[in-house]
Amino acid sequence: MKDVNEIIQRMSREEKIALCEGKDFWTTKAFPQYGIPTIFMSDGPHGLRKQEDAADMLGLNRSLPATCFPTAVTTGASWDTELLDEIGKAIAQEAKAQGVGLVLGPGANLKRNPLCGRNFEYFSEDPYLTGKLAAAYIRGAESEGVATSLKHLAANSQERDRFTSDSVMDERTMRELYLSAFETAIKEGKPSTVMCAYPKLNGTHCSDNKALLTDILRAEWGFDGLVVTDWGAMNNRVEAFRAGCDLNMPGGSNYMIRETIDAVKRGDLPESAIDACAARVLRLVLRADENKSKQASCDYDAHKVVARKAALSGAVLLKNEDHLLPLAKTVRLAVIGTMAQEPRYQGAGSSHINPTRLTIPLDCFPGAVFAAGCDSRGDTSDALLEEARTVAAGAEVTIVFAGLPDRYESEGFDRENMQMPEGHNRMIEAIAEANPNTIVVLLTGSPVETPWADKVKAILYMGLMGQEGGAVISDLIYGAANPCGKLAESWPISYEDCPSSSYYGKTKDALYREGIYVGYRFYDKARTAVRFPFGFGLSYTTFAYSDLVVTGNTAEAVVINTGNRAGAEIAQLYIEAPQVGIHRPLRELKGFQKVFLQPGESRQIAFKLDERAFAVWQNGWKVPAGEYTVCVGSSSRDLPLRAVVHRGDETLEVPDWQADSWYEAPKGVPSVEEFERMLGRAYIPPKLIKGLFTMDHTVAEMKDFSLLMKIMYKAVEKTIAKGFGGKVDYENPEFRMMMASSAGSPLRSMQIFGGLKNGVVHAMLEIANGHLLKGIVRMFGK
Template sequence: MKQYEKKAKELAAQMTVEEKAGLCSGSDFWHTKGVERLGLSRIMVTDGPHGLRKQEGSSDHLGINRSVPATCFPTAAATACSFDPALLREIGEALGEECLQEDVAVILGPGVNIKRSPLCGRNFEYFSEDPCLTGQMAAALIEGIQSKGIGTSLKHYAVNNQETRRMVIDAVVDQRALREIYLAGFETAVKQARPWTVMCSYNQVNGEFASQNKTLLTDILRTEWGFKGSVMTDWGATVDRVQGLAAGLDLDMPYTGPASDEAIIAAVAEGRLRESVLDTAAVRIISLLLAAKDSRKPGYTYDGDAHHELARKAAAQSAVLLKNDGAVLPLDKTKKIAVLGVFGKTPRYQGTGSSRINPRQVDNLCGILEARGIPFTYAPGYISEDDRPDPGLIEAAVSAAREAEAAVVCIGLPESYESEGFDRDHLRLPESHIALLEAVSRVNPNTVVLLSGGSAVEMPWLAHAKALLMLYLAGEAGAAASADLLFGDANPCGKLAETFPRKLEDNPSFRNFPGGEKTVEYRESIYVGYRYYDAAEADVLFPFGYGLSYTAFEYGDLTVSQAGGSVTASVRVKNTGTRAGAEAVQFYVSPKNTKVFRPVRELRAFGKVYLQAGEEKNLSVTLGPRAFAYYNPQKGEWITEAGEYILAAAASSRDIRCTAPVSIDGAVPPDIPVPDEYSHPGFPLEISREAF
């Protein structure tokens, strides 16, 4: 946006107060205003983030009305598991191309809110419980989209971690958790990828609505992080238009009538708002309009088939193999299998709400197997959107399973279980899905589960699955990717971007989610996800970063070097198996002797290495000073604590393969009394209000 600032200021100087105020709100549901007499045309912004949702007829922000056909890529909950920023950049480039064809200037996404609780109904749209992974994946997606001249809107800023009472809830969060967990992903994306716009959330943060929170919109976002773009509201998030403008909110969306503009005009006329504040917002929006104008490509068309193949590749690289007892996978293509469960013919491949895509095509597993000439039988096994087991359907599925070499059971979370607009109240699968799996496993020892859904689930049924492949919401080509993985045409390489607890009550936010009528207290502070489970030494179902492969990887020779405040780590990775594959190596930092309460380990870098059978390579990453820092609320700044740290190369947060010591120069923090509830977190976590 910086390159357009001079021209934007010249144009703003020619505008009336009324015209400048008009730029600060939309012209309809999806378009900004322009100033035609000065050659400024309005632009279209529309929903993402894992596909283009452009509505041509009646408009809404809940995904109800139909949109133009577009590629439905796997959701962020899936693609985060790829641990592959290059893949996200490639998806971003494809999204940018689809926006060019449809003359859309800004796509609303990505969403980078942290998965505080697995119950959040919108978790399928978010990347991870970890801010390092979140920030890097979001930055890559933004870079890909904006490389095509299309803007992004980083959302939902900030601390929007639940759907319950999202319009009014006050998220009460301490400064360390705010900076280290909930803002860190935004910070990385803003500094690294420079999104054109940022979208504020509905909720309050520590007593002030995000849409008029000067600390968030100006002090942190602009002054500290150097953001140069425009801030827009989530649809309908404005509370007080004048107060919002003064706090740093530029664009009020959607258009709901003249009241918004009139409030600004009156405030300037009465001296309650300096015209210079309005000028600043107008210049930002004019810069956005100019950038969009320069990027337009009338008549541009994208290759839909190529994008579908990219969606297939992304789904295959994002799926996580959670269990493979006896190496039952990959399956033999010549052996007859049974495909059981409605999702085998009608897949659950995307979420519900404002990100709902109208795909050009949707693969289904039965159709893919038929096209590839793989012998199979099919039985629905359960009624879609009905929790109650159907004995007749189960018996038919059992009969099919008896006659098959392997049974592929397609189960997961139905649409009614998770969506924008509401949160889940449990982590269970429908009883009808579980009953099908249990019945089938009794007659077929080679029972493979394909699990679909947007977030973690409890698995008391896990013993009934010989193998388990977590697909998340895998997009329009997810079924083709599933077949690639089932039969070994692709090798699973995804790693979990969130911890799977054994039961809901184990989650650190359990006692404080979704809060009361007015507030939700983030009492767990920095102990989110694996940061808590590892500190409390809690038993989990599957740890953060976990994922199996059809091959095996050996780590060795971790070396570190230091220069200019940064640390470079290099580890040797060898594929010791018989198949080509990829390994996502995670680098965790642990303080040895700290005077402040900190997690046992924190992900600070990661990299993915692709290896042929028997091949080995060095993988190197660089960690900056922030990798060893914590946020000091008393000083209002990041502090690098002097001392010894352990740098680990790992296959998950619970699978440390090799370590190396690192000595870091820095400050010696004062001894600050910390309640025992934080210095030694218990399991399950209980934090008193006094300690919080």
């Protein structure tokens, strides 16, 4: 590699600043005079999305064909690090074949609440599982010489107002949950880049957050790569240089170049900070350029096999009453539901892939009688239901395909509730009444309420299964394959059971009032019944556990296949901490292994337990002295093996606010007052005040205070509607995404994306604040 420091010393200040902003939507800037090439980036959490023509961040414009692997909701349910390594390798090989040097993925944000519109892109509600799977994906991709970008650092767990919201949480919650997954992925996966998130974190934009990007990411975790902004996430370039945010994307706007130069001249920003950022950009592009010459062959047929394996490994059998499944090939079968013909196999937004092919579930059940049961929107009618009943009644077994259409979950907005479309629920109820042997195949990117669960015989959850999932469903239904996935997130019976249900997404800022009690950490401690627990999944065979022995830092147990079919079991290890002293979850996942066993075969498995398995965060990682229970089993609520061990030598201070608080015995909803006591400060919600608008405010926020912004909002709405036949359609996920990413983005992001001149944007801001004359001067002045 060329001498990075020597090149940086030769570049002018302006050139170094320019190097730290992209050239256009997907590429960095080249400087031929210094031998600096360019690098092409593409989205890629579950497949490559290379756009060669019209570019966008929402998956709207067509991309080159690529293998569409299952999304993270499905691969997360595989609990299979070797599989994620394979997927990472395959995506990297396709990236090299298409001239892409940096793949933007994987996502390591936690599934804090079931309604997050982007949950399908994330692995789990648990940081340990998330970190291990993300690390495996990264290792696989980087081993092929393609850079990855771990995203979105940090606490980006809601889509509402994602460009401008503030994720407000206490230090312990941040460390134990929302940073922990990233820490594992970075230390074990070693990604070339990390992508900073849109929201603020405790009042500071992630792009400007030195504590996050330098003190924690680099100094504590040892990350030596590049930090790139999410597209349009840059706030203040001066502060970003100071914080260690290296690359502003997308490029082409020259955002805050003059302000940055002036800050250096004034002595407010050391040029060494710019040098450090420019050097990291340069190292990335030089390394990517070296790897360009190592083009590997790309076997798309082999990648179809990996995609099929991934769909199979992540399929979760949630119910199988009377062992209805697997079916004999001779069974007289009916298939109901439009999703059998038009399957939802991936999510909407920046990760949307143009697949190399698509297997249709209905095509994989030749001879089955079909009825639509509902339309593609999820709506139904008496006529559609009557036809479906008739078809179902004439069959021995009926398979109903249902779930969430695109308009229900997507990047850019959150779900309104945890319900499936009314038409899908009515369809399932009607079919279950007409045929007692009803199987439901669910295609959703996140948990849904299942009020009909007790009325059907079997439920197979495919998540968002990728391009090969249609054939996998047939293999699972007929027993050519044995389901082995386990849920990577809890499924509450109703949304109201979720601790954040009463306040999640209700305000611009995200208040993490529930603290560390997310997912099973809450449900298990609160003794709340769930529809399906974390880690749960059935098989066509059975497994038993025995002989747990904990010696030093190793726990060993035996798993045996007690059934008559070969199958894979995911053995899970949890630590139950003492429930005295500082408040803690009842149990936490600290190990897992996937083992494939023939009938009657047994295997001894081993788990490594380091100090972090027992630690809590209190001004550092500490292990309170006491008795801990090591538990091993098949889910968070099925742990037959238990062994007590003594760990720790510290007595931790119990905070004054803890006694009799919600956090000591979580039930229901934590109050704002309790949250503020835990936080150590009062939370002051933002107010919209004309005259105090800044570049961080959006057209959507200011339109009720400013005629100019109201006109702009309507203009944006009308312009976007042209792409939808002139219809303003907020039920269309693409329309909603585009509105959220334009009128719902701050003025600074509009400047970055739209290439608007600095004076024009600031003139608009002055006018919105009621300063018409100042705005005119700003518009036409220097």
